[in-house]
Amino acid sequence: MIDAPDTGDDDDRILAAEYVLGLMPAAERRAFEARLGGDAALRAEVAAWAEDFVRLTDDAPEVAPPAALWRGIEAALDTPVTTAPRRRFGLLGYAIGGLLAATLAWVVMTSGLMSPAAPEFTARIAAEDNSLIFAAAYDADTGTLDLRHQTGGHPPGRSLEFWLISEGAAPVSVIVWPDGSAHEVITLPADLAARVPNAVLAISDEPGGGSPTGQPTGAVVAVGQVEAI
Amino acid sequence: MTTREEIEALIDATAAGDRAAFADLYRRTSAKLFGTVLRILKSEAETEESVQEIYVKIWRNADRYRAGGYSPMTWLITIARNHAIDRLRARRFSGGDLDEAEALPDAAPGPEALAMASSDRARIVDCFTRLPPDRAEAVRRAYLEGETYAELAARFEVPLNTMRTWLRRSLMKLKECLSE
Numbered sequence: 332m333i334d335a336p337d338t339g340d341d342d343d344r345i346l347a348a349e350y351v352l353g354l355m356p357a358a359e360r361r362a363f364e365a366r367l368g369g370d371a372a373l374r375a376e377v378a379a380w381a382e383d384f385v386r387l388t389d390d391a392p393e394v395a396p397p398a399a400l401w402r403g404i405e406a407a408l409d410t411p412v413t414t415a416p417r418r419r420f421g422l423l424g425y426a427i428g429g430l431l432a433a434t435l436a437w438v439v440m441t442s443g444l445m446s447p448a449a450p451e452f453t454a455r456i457a458a459e460d461n462s463l464i465f466a467a468a469y470d471a472d473t474g475t476l477d478l479r480h481q482t483g484g485h486p487p488g489r490s491l492e493f494w495l496i497s498e499g500a501a502p503v504s505v506i507v508w509p510d511g512s513a514h515e516v517i518t519l520p521a522d523l524a525a526r527v528p529n530a531v532l533a534i535s536d537e538p539g540g541g542s543p544t545g546q547p548t549g550a551v552v553a554v555g556q557v558e559a560i
Numbered sequence: 561m562t563t564r565e566e567i568e569a570l571i572d573a574t575a576a577g578d579r580a581a582f583a584d585l586y587r588r589t590s591a592k593l594f595g596t597v598l599r600i601l602k603s604e605a606e607t608e609e610s611v612q613e614i615y616v617k618i619w620r621n622a623d624r625y626r627a628g629g630y631s632p633m634t635w636l637i638t639i640a641r642n643h644a645i646d647r648l649r650a651r652r653f654s655g656g657d658l659d660e661a662e663a664l665p666d667a668a669p670g671p672e673a674l675a676m677a678s679s680d681r682a683r684i685v686d687c688f689t690r691l692p693p694d695r696a697e698a699v700r701r702a703y704l705e706g707e708t709y710a711e712l713a714a715r716f717e718v719p720l721n722t723m724r725t726w727l728r729r730s731l732m733k734l735k736e737c738l739s740e
Contacts, residue, residue: 386682
């Protein structure tokens with residue numbers, strides 16, 4: 332107990348370990364990440380645990396990835412990901428949360444990056460005949476919506492646009508799907524995030540680059556109900 | 561052998577948008593990350609997809625490396641491990657198809673095997689041997705399998721609160737040992 336002079340430090344030490352392991356419930360992790368922003372000692376605890384735990388992977392043998400993998404990464408980097416909704420939502424969402432700049436930096440830095448997160452809601456967004464399917468997972472903790480393309484495409488020159496539809500509200504654009512992308516992660520603004528649990532996600536066929544009006548203009552090609560895990 | 565300074569310089573250059581540096585970073589680190597993710601996911605196909613996503617994450621977040629205070633390989637492996645754990649949990653929670661994953665044997669050694677694995681073994685591996693085996697196993701499962709308190713409680717057939725108390729005590733003991 333030489334290195335543990337008081338229980339406050341002990342508690343933080345344990346919390347830091349739970350954070351690194353990914354054992355914190357959503358609300359607790361949010362609170363912890365908010366603290367991390369302004370607490371260098373706590374950040375050091377987190378980094379120290381990460382350094383120790385990472386050694387548990389020491390004995391995982393190195394395995395050379397297939398050559399195609401690097402080409403896939405390059406293709407993903409060359410795919411534009413900066414759709415307007417993504418940018419707008421990312422910044423607006425945190426602004427709405429009224430968080431301090433320092434906290435903002437830390438939360439943005441750590442969300443889904445330095446601690447594992449379990450999705451709490453999922454949706455299967457599918458066409459009636461299953462010719463187009465996306466899988467959605469929503470993590471209420473980080474406010475991130477994870478969208479994964481599974482099958483199907485769209486006519487050349489057209490775009491697929493995702494909409495969040497909740498009762499009594501107009502559809503809200505979530506993302507115009509970047510051509511060829513397999514996976515996108517979108518951070519939703521707080522007001523929209525609150526509506527995810529009972530919402531429907533829908534995909535409409537839109538002119539290239541997305542709906543010119545801010546509302547769906549083309550056919551709805553796939554829908555899915557958001558369900559709690 | 562790539563030094564810590566070299567990896568760090570490559571991450572910094574990646575943060576500045578240097579694609580050649582990023583390619584070099586990939587060449588030097590991808591086998592370790594791929595092996596680590598494969599160990600966690602136990603599925604080649606899922607590992608390939610995940611590692612691709614992990615390097616895209618690294619590219620997009622390289623400018624955040626300096627703020628975390630991690631050593632460069634720890635930062636990279638931690639991102640990879642977290643991504644793999646997210647994937648594993650999503651698979652478990654969605655009751656996804658486990659056939660492929662289960663086709664590969666569980667290659668993760670238990671705490672004792674870990675302790676024997678290397679003569680240059682990590683302090684944490686030594687410290688694990690000082691814990692009761694089931695407690696060490698619980699911590700190991702949280703890190704390498706992403707098991708939650710609820711899952712661990714079910715596995716060890718104890719109430720959730722007991723599991724939490726157990727694990728926190730084990731973490732405290734680990735920290736004491738690691739600080740020696």
